[in-house]
Amino acid sequence: MSNNKQALQVAALKNGTVIDHIPSDKLFTVVNLLGLQNSDSNMTIGNNLESKKLGKKGIIKVADRFFTDEEISRLSVVSPNVKLNIIRDYEVVEKKQVIMPEELKGIVKCNNPKCITNNEPMTTIFHVIDKESGILKCHYCEKEQSKEAIKLI
């Protein structure tokens, strides 16, 4: 596939953010986590694009949107290897990587049915116990759960 065709798949951005290297099966989760389905920004979403690293990947380009570190850290639970390029005037001015935060607020659902968070209208809080293996501990019921078992809110 020529560079030209690849370029056609995703249009160039003047100002905004390119979120790259999203695992294809996580693309729409990332869209949801960032609330992009409700955004009226000019946006290109590509999926199942060829990727040397991932085989297939997703990519999101959003014009005139710059995400906060808090927003970016939300992505850590689903796809820790996502890269963000901040574009200003067609140039990449900054690259950001997703970093697992110490605490996840309102992102993950506790998988303990007897946890208060599943029985009361309230925000969940998880402490990240082990960043490497992605072990989280519910702030309320104190049960640990691994990244594989995570359900998002």
Place this chain on the structure above:
Amino acid sequence: MENRSLVSIAGHSKEKILYLLEMAKEFEKNPNRKILDGKVVATLFFEPSTRTRLSFETAANRLGARVIGFTDPKVTSSSKGETLKDTIMMVSNYADIIVMRHYLEGAARYASEVAPVPIVNAGDGANQHPSQTMLDLYSIYKTQGTLENLNIYLVGDLKYGRTVHSLLMAMRHFNPTFHFIAPEELKMPEEYKLYCRKHGIKYEEHTDFTEDTIAEADILYMTRVQRERFTDLMEYERVKDVYILRNDMLKKTRENLRILHPLPRVNEITYDVDENPKAYYFQQAQNGLYARQAILCDVLGITLDDVIEDGKKY
């Protein structure tokens, strides 16, 4: 205001634990006082627990506080669908402190975050029960004269037993050696063994429970092996009589050995043990009163010095 709630004992430092034990000791000298005169203590039991409730209410009453509350959530608004937060906010208008028992895990933590008054966790589902741990620690401290370097034998249901898990974590400051005696299906979960290794707590595991296994024990902490915990009922039938303490098993044991049990007991300690001076489970329950008096005062900001000063009046 600083939140002085007691939700879990896991975060307590060694100093804080010893401080609370000292305070409990003061209350044992004289449990009848007026130090909480004019205070209102609410006991909210979203799940019935007569023993714990009576103990907390006695602690409050003997310190001169007044007690309000409910013992059965069926008569409260939570049965109409009121949220925990709303119930807690409402009661906070009336009481200076809320003692709560709830069937959901994390309920006390959440309540302590929304309530303007301190919360005392009297058990949240299978999670924490810090006042039980405090009375266990006080009983060990009182009978052994120290919490340091003890051989503690935990017997029975070590998988679901909330009290044994909390005790294990609270003892990490005191260099104990634990012995876990349990059937295969109810053995100490891996996460607590990992906790032991992480904190340098020595432990051994046994499946047999005989007079030889317990000969070196300073504390024998018995728990109930419940039928409903078994997935394999054949296994239950096989082990149900193994983890029963009989008086004749105590012959080789140490002079200072004391037998603890969080109660209620069913058949895991035979009645002939009750007469043995090493049986301590009823006094243990009584120690709960002093431990809970200390907890109530501590969360209200009353210090050990205040308690000692107050003790001079009587």
